[in-house]
Amino acid sequence: MKIKVLGCSGGIGDGRHTTTFLVDDDILVDAGTGVTRLSRKALAKVDHVFLTHSHLDHILCLPLLLDSVAGERGHSLVLHALPEVLQILKDHLFNWRIWPDFARIPSVEAPFLRYAPLEVGEPLHLGDRVITALPANHVVPAVGYLLNGPGGSLIFSGDTASHAALWELADETPDLKHLIVECSFANAQRDVAEASKHYCPESLVADLVLLRPEPAVWITHLKPGGEAGIMAELDAQAPGRAKALEEGMAFDL
Numbered sequence: 001m002k003i004k005v006l007g008c009s010g011g012i013g014d015g016r017h018t019t020t021f022l023v024d025d026d027i028l029v030d031a032g033t034g035v036t037r038l039s040r041k042a043l044a045k046v047d048h049v050f051l052t053h054s055h056l057d058h059i060l061c062l063p064l065l066l067d068s069v070a071g072e073r074g075h076s077l078v079l080h081a082l083p084e085v086l087q088i089l090k091d092h093l094f095n096w097r098i099w100p101d102f103a104r105i106p107s108v109e110a111p112f113l114r115y116a117p118l119e120v121g122e123p124l125h126l127g128d129r130v131i132t133a134l135p136a137n138h139v140v141p142a143v144g145y146l147l148n149g150p151g152g153s154l155i156f157s158g159d160t161a162s163h164a165a166l167w168e169l170a171d172e173t174p175d176l177k178h179l180i181v182e183c184s185f186a187n188a189q190r191d192v193a194e195a196s197k198h199y200c201p202e203s204l205v206a207d208l209v210l211l212r213p214e215p216a217v218w219i220t221h222l223k224p225g226g227e228a229g230i231m232a233e234l235d236a237q238a239p240g241r242a243k244a245l246e247e248g249m250a251f252d253l
Helices: 033-037 040-044 062-072 083-092 164-171 187-196 201-208 227-237
Strands: 002-007 020-023 027-029 048-050 077-081 113-117 124-126 129-135 143-149 152-156 176-182 216-220 242-244 250-252
Touching (some): 020 033, 033 062, 040 062, 077 083, 129 164, 227 242
Parallel strands (some): 176 216, 216 242
Antiparallel strands (some): 124 129
């Protein structure tokens, strides 16, 4: 199980891409602007997309992915997300006003897009890979993901503020190799972080110190222009405990 980072920024500009992870060659976790780094041949191989939530930076390229290669595929792309997230997409995106309803074309019986509601805590098996939605604490319905491969596990927090369940699950996952956790704002913007339910270094370190030392910790969703300052604040409070996630990184599980 190989996880490649296609996008991990909290915004765009100067080569930044928003959240997208490619798992092997057939699964995407989120569909931000990182999708644009894939060739059309690679896009056509994607059979499953797992969304953390409905915010634009995590779904932006999903409509264009479908539009670019759906006609060349022999089966539906399966979209996995919370029922509330799928309903938001049905109501506000795939509604013919913003974008065509790909769940009904070319026909209801054989659509380009198929919705697959998921439940928090229920493992989904795709061959020898297991993906499980984890709780998140965000301003809209949201999840993180636990990815289990033959060689270990990785947790991705998704967009979230502090909540005990993430860290309890990390401690209860004995083969956890990597924790990818967001930290969007510097401490000076803690009020913005709290209002929008994101981590800042102060709130993240308060949780991070409870994590056992073995898993590598990677920081994602840093706001453009603030990356160095956020990481410096984290390192000052928890020296050497976390590193910034970068596009192009890959993790083998």
